[in-house]
Amino acid sequence: MDAECTGAGSVRCGMETDMDRYCKRCQKLLEGDEIALYRKLIWREATEYLCLECLSRDLSSTPERLRDLIHYYRTKQKCCLFV
Numbered sequence: 001m002d003a004e005c006t007g008a009g010s011v012r013c014g015m016e017t018d019m020d021r022y023c024k025r026c027q028k029l030l031e032g033d034e035i036a037l038y039r040k041l042i043w044r045e046a047t048e049y050l051c052l053e054c055l056s057r058d059l060s061s062t063p064e065r066l067r068d069l070i071h072y073y074r075t076k077q078k079c080c081l082f083v
């Protein structure tokens with residue numbers, strides 16, 4: 001349904017999207033959705049983030065389930081963190 005996130009979405013909620021962000025653990029380049037989910041689940045004011053793989057490990061979950069969560073927040077809650 002949705003096109004894959006390119007990280008080039010509009011800026012909302014004062015979220016800076018003009019900088020590349022990397023996972024603080026494995027240094028993977030992060031997608032906007034990964035940053036948004038981290039902010040949603042862990043800490044709204046975070047400036048360092050984890051990728052879905054690392055985050056799912058911390059949460060005893062799986063990257064697939066976190067993808068579902070992202071989809072849920074975007075479609076059901078229309079959370080402004082997810083653009």
Ligand SMILES: [Zn+2]
Nearest residue numbers: 023026051054
């Ligand atoms: Zn990582």
